[in-house]
Amino acid sequence: xxxxxxxxxxxxxxxxxxxxILIVEDHVDARHMLTLALRKxxxxxxxxxxxxxxxxxxxxxxxxxxxxxxxxxxxxNGLLVCEKIKAENAPISPYVVITSGHKSKEVIQEAxxxxxxxxxxxxFRLSRLLEIVAAADVTSKDFIVEWQ
Numbered sequence: 778x779x780x781x782x783x784x785x786x787x788x789x790x791x792x793x794x795x796x797x798i799l800i801v802e803d804h805v806d807a808r809h810m811l812t813l814a815l816r817k818x819x820x821x822x823x824x825x826x827x828x829x830x831x832x833x834x835x836x837x838x839x840x841x842x843x844x845x846x847x848x849x850x851x852x853x854n855g856l857l858v859c860e861k862i863k864a865e866n867a868p869i870s871p872y873v874v875i876t877s878g879h880k881s882k883e884v885i886q887e888a889x890x891x892x893x894x895x896x897x898x899x900x901f902r903l904s905r906l907l908e909i910v911a912a913a914d915v916t917s918k919d920f921i922v923e924w925q
Contacts, residue, residue, distance in 0.1 A: 798910070799840035800824040801831040801858070802876070803850045811844070814903055828852040835862050840871050842910050845893075847877040847884070856884075856891050863892030872913035876901070885922055895921035
């Protein structure tokens, strides 16, 4: 029997990962590239650029994981969107990974306080994102912070 190969040198195949991912990113090129890469790996990916559309998509698409940029062009920032996602979808809310260029301790602590499960500083490697998604467990109290 052939063994399924893991992409990007990961110790696991992507078949074991959550399947539905929502990307909330107002930079079109970044959202498009991440969408293409994740779809190529077999994920069902939906993308949006605004906080209002993100909240609607979480209700309609029921993603397993939300990749959420902090610096959204409209309305509330990604941290407040995270807080709303967690409050409106309790007790089983999606696993939220904040993606941002901000490395300040205060912003990272605020993300954790508002319910984010992980904080990934841009630019990041796709392989590291997949490792975080593979570890996605909304019941865990662990908070993952990663930057290069």
